Amino acid sequence: MSDGPTITTIAQRAGVSIASVSRVLNGLPTKAETERRVMSAARELGYVPNSVARSLKSRRSNQLGFAMADIGNPVYLAMIREIQPVLRAAGYRLVLHSTNADTDDEIDVLRGLGERYIDGLIMIPLRVTGEHLKMFAAARAPVVVIGSVPEGTPVDNVRTDSREGVRLAVEHLHGLGRRRIGFVNGPLDTVPGAARAAAYAEAVRALGLPHDPALAEVGDFYRADGARATARLLERAPDVDALLCANDLIALGALDVLRREGRRVPQDVAVAGMDDTDLATLAWPPLTSVSLGSPERGRAAAELLLDRLASRDREPRVVTVEPRLVVRASTAGDDAPGEPPAVDASTVDTPARDVSARDGSAVGETVGDSGREAP
Amino acid sequence: MSDGPTITTIAQRAGVSIASVSRVLNGLPTKAETERRVMSAARELGYVPNSVARSLKSRRSNQLGFAMADIGNPVYLAMIREIQPVLRAAGYRLVLHSTNADTDDEIDVLRGLGERYIDGLIMIPLRVTGEHLKMFAAARAPVVVIGSVPEGTPVDNVRTDSREGVRLAVEHLHGLGRRRIGFVNGPLDTVPGAARAAAYAEAVRALGLPHDPALAEVGDFYRADGARATARLLERAPDVDALLCANDLIALGALDVLRREGRRVPQDVAVAGMDDTDLATLAWPPLTSVSLGSPERGRAAAELLLDRLASRDREPRVVTVEPRLVVRASTAGDDAPGEPPAVDASTVDTPARDVSARDGSAVGETVGDSGREAP
């Protein structure tokens, strides 16, 4: 319960100076006898170096931050799963920031870089404002942004081509003979929302389908919002035969509504999501989804950040992850283990894929034999 | 790009001493003129206080840790979603530790408390060894354990009664007329694995069902392992008419296998999981699951930790969260929105529940503070 031992404590106990203690602890050349005495004193005292003091001296916190809108979103989770081990292997701890997609919160996190409690940051802003750009430029530590930023922004950047992703999905649905392809989007003032809206319009036009505003609906990137938006869309355009959803959560909401209304998926309405999260394989029917390479983006971001920390003064880099279409039963239409239709530039996922390979559950709980609580 | 301004920089610029700067910055009484000059200098320089130096002085890092086996597990995710906002509201940052259920890693994290980079820790050990107990006793910062620990362990503790949870599920299945109730468990050398195995045996015995070892199978707490274990069980006991799975991931694996083998759920085999994660509402059919109150446990742990930080020298507390049975179609058998069978001490979940609402779930509050342990 005492106030943890310091190198001073050790020095006294070993009868040497604190400098010697520090040297031994850092593996610098020392006389064997000194080393022995220091080490045994340290062991006896249960010495653990104070990382705060060390950080103050070294100007490195050995911590890196990850800031996203909401930990609950499986997309971010997929990224964290990749990011964490990479950073950890490099000796960094991970500090989590949930910003609620709030711009002020994000700016605060960026300003927080000045506090020096993290050596760098991976951030996923849903909206990129002028203030963001100002903070990126003034950032006091390396920042890697996942998502698109304007050319010339002085940050490393990992992006995906969601326009191409939308095109893959729309063409897939079109290739299945669908002609009334609806789009359920998230907020248009977000980067992905705006990009996907534009991409949808473009893809539809490229296929020569008539432009019908009734086919596009906006909600938010959550399941319940997706359900509501889908309901509105169905009311306005009852003849839709396909739905592209701007992410998997929205698609789940769409499935909820379609089931409730008795429309068969995919026979009556084919449904596709985006992000290809674990949810896609869990949904029923399994959800066709555009993979935007979330794990890859997470890993790439982590590696960019580590590279940047190793050499500060190189040009900002941009890594682009190609989208892939992963076809499942929600559009393929065939439950039998036969071959789903071949799709250009796409990948076909096996239903047996273990989406939760790394998930170990079994959270602690009351021990069996002593399950009784003390009264 | 320069090396961030410090109070010294400000002092020079404002023509005052660093002490005055510190006072102004901390809102201590100062002459208006001094305050004005300091503030404007600080603003012009874009000063941000160095949290490391501040921590060294104050001996507080304003960071708290959360250590679990794997961030990818939806159970832990549910907890983090509750923990993060609570800690944040109290001014703490969250440092994440993924231990891979490795005892050595867990011990390392506990030892890390000596490094003072976190002021406290919430930990979920899958196995509790003697070394754990030793480290709990020697911990240099408050620790809250989610999961059971032996009586008298000097940590605050949040637990759930999974014995009762297993009983609820088994009785529910029995109440549906099932008499060949199988159990697919995780490793028996884990705390939850051991507890649930014992609870299953006891529940079956209490119902007067014959003890049949063929009905219990052990795998691991993952979907793929659950599938394999279920396959083995089905081969050994083809006549099972119900399956209780030790967590939701295992249950998903069981559903995979049952579907593959053409057994209808729940008509041929009723399936229930445990943990009531988001996965349960996504599965098809929606999965009956024993809620062990993960969000509540997370929140309770966070609050216990904050309380402890506020007053170090009170008795360790134990919070127990009561399990609830959440009945869905995988056992209720009826897809129509009719009334599922009434179950004692249970809750019926609506299919429309939004699993991604940030404020987690419509789960009712069942935190039962069992009060202090008898010392």
Add this chain to the structure above:
DNA sequence: TTGTATGCGTTATCAC
């Protein structure tokens, strides 16, 4: 090889 002394950026305790 070892010890002394200094600084990392703050806060806090003194005198003035």
Add this chain to the structure above:
DNA sequence: GTGATAACGCATACAA
């Protein structure tokens, strides 16, 4: 009120 100055715990340049 304000300004030197001493910690906080560690690493290191320099002297011995």
